[in-house]
Amino acid sequence: MGTGRETAAEVIVVGAGPAGLACALDLTAAGRDVLVLEAGDEVGGRMRTDVVQGFRLDRGFQVFNTAYPQVRRRVDLKALRLHPFTPGxxxxxxxxxxxxxxxxxxxxxALELLRPGGAVPLRDVPALGLLGLRDAVLPAGVLKRAPDVSTARALRAAGVSRRTVEGVLGPFLAGVFLEEGLETSSRLFHLVWRSMLRGSLCLPQEGIGAVPRQLARGLAAGRVVCGARVERVGRQEVLLADGSVLRAGGAVVVATGMAQAARLLPGLPVPAGRAVTTFYHVAPVSPLREPTLVVDADRRVLNTVVLSEVVPRCSPDGRALVSTSVLGLDADEGAARLRAGELYGVDTSRWRTLTDYRIADALPAGPAPLPLSRSARWAPGQYVCGDHRATASVQGALASGARAAREVLADLAERAPGPARAPVPVPAPERRPGPGRDAR
Structure with missing residues (x-):
């Protein structure tokens, strides 16, 4: 790919997931020459969509939240042709x-919440209402500065009973944060809860991979190179698996997943990874005729959903595509399929297993106290970004990439010869038109 005798770009970004693409876009907007190297055969990182026997499958169950500030700034939501889940x-x-x-x-x-014997005891309804109102109305900055404790402790402090925390919110949030004990930072919980209340949970018509593909189209042709696996990162160069060396005139930004980042930057502290397995099954008839997430109150699986009810085009022939997710990597397909059938109340003997995704680092753990953003600077000429440097979300990945771009620009300006230069500002990405409160 290169000999190392010439500078490949002013800045080399390693990884074409949301963080790397956001960083590259901001650097390019500031007039810098950027080259993005991606080990996979397509951009996206963990946000990828495969086509298997005509079915469109995301690599693990994912949802797209329209309320994230970075999403609304960077993404043309209308072009994604979003399909919403049922609220709740x-x-x-x-x-x-x-x-x-x-x-x-x-x-x-709404009256379902008030009827005796429902999922939520009547005494918890006012507490949940106040919690939702607070998170939806308060500025995000206020939530970020609040004392940071575990989500379980924060919910109890808000007056929500143990029964509702453990029997309703706990099973749902286990699928959001991929954990069992609700030890995730309360600051992160409130920010995510706020985004759910203010936005819509959707899926793009072409799968979650459509999001990074749209971002990548904002870069010039040839500035994203796929199939380029980086073996080592130096101060201002990278060594590729094919033995070639590419030099960066100014900086190298590592924007990979956290395990790869720790390999490329020895000594880099990374959080523990949350593991999940997602099974995809094909059913001759839809077990639930609505685009609703089904949460397992007994926690034998995390959740299940008929994806073809959310996005009909993800199935090529009208059969139902069902996604079922389980914590960990050692989940049993047969047990997951049977449990999904129990949750839907149907016989699954005619369901066919399409494939499964076992993802070791699906999310970075975020226990309290959690710094919501970390500097991208690692060593002279080396920077790092990703959701493991911010929050476990698309918002966190994009925001971390934006921070890396700001810090690279500031350092490049400081190192520039001649009179002192002010840091080059990163232009705010053009605001795209998007859906309102509900994408319907």
Whole structure:
């Protein structure tokens, strides 16, 4: 690919996930020459979509939140042709099936929260209402500065009973943060809860991989090179698996997943990874005729959803595509399929297994106290970004990439010869038109 005798670019970004693409876009907007190297055959990192036997499968169950500030600044939401999930979720298990909804969006089902014997005790309804109102209305900056404790402790402090925390919110949030004990930072929880209340949870018509593909189209042709595996990172150069060396005139930014980042930058502290397995099954008939996330109250699986009810085009022939996710990497397909059938109340003997994704570092752990943003500077000429440097979300990845770009620009300006130069500002990405509160 190169001999190392010439400078490949002013800045080399290693990794074409959301963080790397955001960093490259901001650096390019500031007039810097950027080359992005991606080990995979397509951009996206963990945000990838495969086509298997005509079915469109995301690499692990994912949702797209329209309320994240970085998403609304950078992404043309209309072009993604978003399909929303039902607001809320269906809690299913040994006690029955209970819709848990946002009453501001589904007033017709709001009474379900108030009926005796429902999922949420009546005494918890006011506490949950105040919690939601606070998170939806307060500025994000206020939530970021609040005392940081575990999510479980924060919910109890808000007046929510142990029954609701462990039996309703706990099973749902286990699928959001990929954990069992709700030890995730309360600051992160409140920010995520805020985004859920203010935005819509959707999927792009072409799968989650459409998001990074759209971002990559903002870079000039030839500035993203796929199939380029980086073996080593130096101060201002990278060594590729094919033995070639590419030099950077100013900086190298490592924007890979956290395990790869720790390999390329020895000594880099990274959080523990949260593991998840997602099974994809094909059913001759849809087990639930609505685009609703079904949460397992008994926690034998995390959740299950009929994806073809959310995005009909993800199935090529009208059969139902069902996604079921389980914590960890050693999940059993047969047990997951049977449990999904119990949650839907159907026989799964005619379901066919399409494939599974076992993802070791699906999310970085975020226990309290959690710094919501970390500097990208690692060593002279070396920088690092990704959701493991911010928060476990697309918002965190994009924001971390933006911070890396700011710090690279500031350092390049400081090192420039001649009179002292002010840091080059990063232009704010053009705001794209998007859906309102509900993408419907």
């Amino acid at each position: 979720f269906l809690l299913a298990g040994g006690r029955g099936r209970f819709p848990v909804v946002d009453p501001t969006r589904r007033p017709g089902l």
